[in-house]
Amino acid sequence: MAYNLAPLQNLIDQFERMQGIGHKTAQRMAFYVLGLSHEEAKAFADAITDAHTKIKQCRICCDLADDELCPICKSENRDKSVICVVEDSRDVAAIERTHEYKGTYHVLHGAISPMDNIGPDQIRIKELLARLSDGVVDEVIMATNPTVEGEATAMYISKLLKPMGITVSRLAYGVPVGADLEYADEVTLSRALEGRSII
């Protein structure tokens, strides 16, 4: 790209650094910014700084929070005896959308992945163990991703927790609701068969 304008090129580079954003999209985004009014551009820039300064991690569950504690850990209506362990804050949002779960969460901020040099110390396992020491928690639901890394993380944590007398459960595997059986992969299908229930 032959843009000799440094401020524009810099903005394009900033957008392009995001995962999944190619050069063309980054360019389109930069032109979008140039097309904004001065107030809108300022609001955009402020939103970035604001989000970055104001959002921290909840002291208890490591989820994102704009305060010492996140809204879920603060709430008195949530069942503090159940912890659902997820890899990422987005997973919390996904489970919250079901409106079915009333317990609390623990966000690991990653999964064990030796290939990427992420071991148990690089994710928030220590913080999870600290939460279990006071005996309030009965059950830990492992809701890490159904990938090799997520699986390994769930196994690793369950091995640590079982000697503490805590029930460790795992999300069910099966065919997604609304999907076509024809397109389900073999592993998912065999897990769905394994986990079949009487109707």
Add this chain to the structure above:
Amino acid sequence: MAYNLAPLQNLIDQFERMQGIGHKTAQRMAFYVLGLSHEEAKAFADAITDAHTKIKQCRICCDLADDELCPICKSENRDKSVICVVEDSRDVAAIERTHEYKGTYHVLHGAISPMDNIGPDQIRIKELLARLSDGVVDEVIMATNPTVEGEATAMYISKLLKPMGITVSRLAYGVPVGADLEYADEVTLSRALEGRSII
């Protein structure tokens, strides 16, 4: 989305306002920002403000510029007797990449499109006519997009310029280099036949 965190939701909304960015992508981008270091987030926000404050339009050709004039209008190596008229600054970049064109440009910032309430006065036609008054320009190449709107704009401008004794040319239509004839549409193919040259 059940994010109760206002700064995060605000940032997601900002990204989502961009054309072609859906909710999931906007969310991914917002999380990317949260994952940046403080310096990086500041650099990102500054890039937006910077691009917006520093980039203006060239006084002559209406292309983007970080100065009174754009680098092309400033340059003494460009042929000032030829003007290539394009709809958008990105088109300038595209033509510059060919390294074939040595004339100057004129950026219309749009095309005539009555459906979108864009008439001749909403795009930079007045500025183009002003450039032609001193008799330096011999040829104007219409390089608007090969769409109905681009075509109409090219026609409209050529009708204005012809009485002034200026040669008005149009980019050639034809099959794109490297494409498969089989997939070329009828209109493009018949234009390619019409414009065939002796080899």
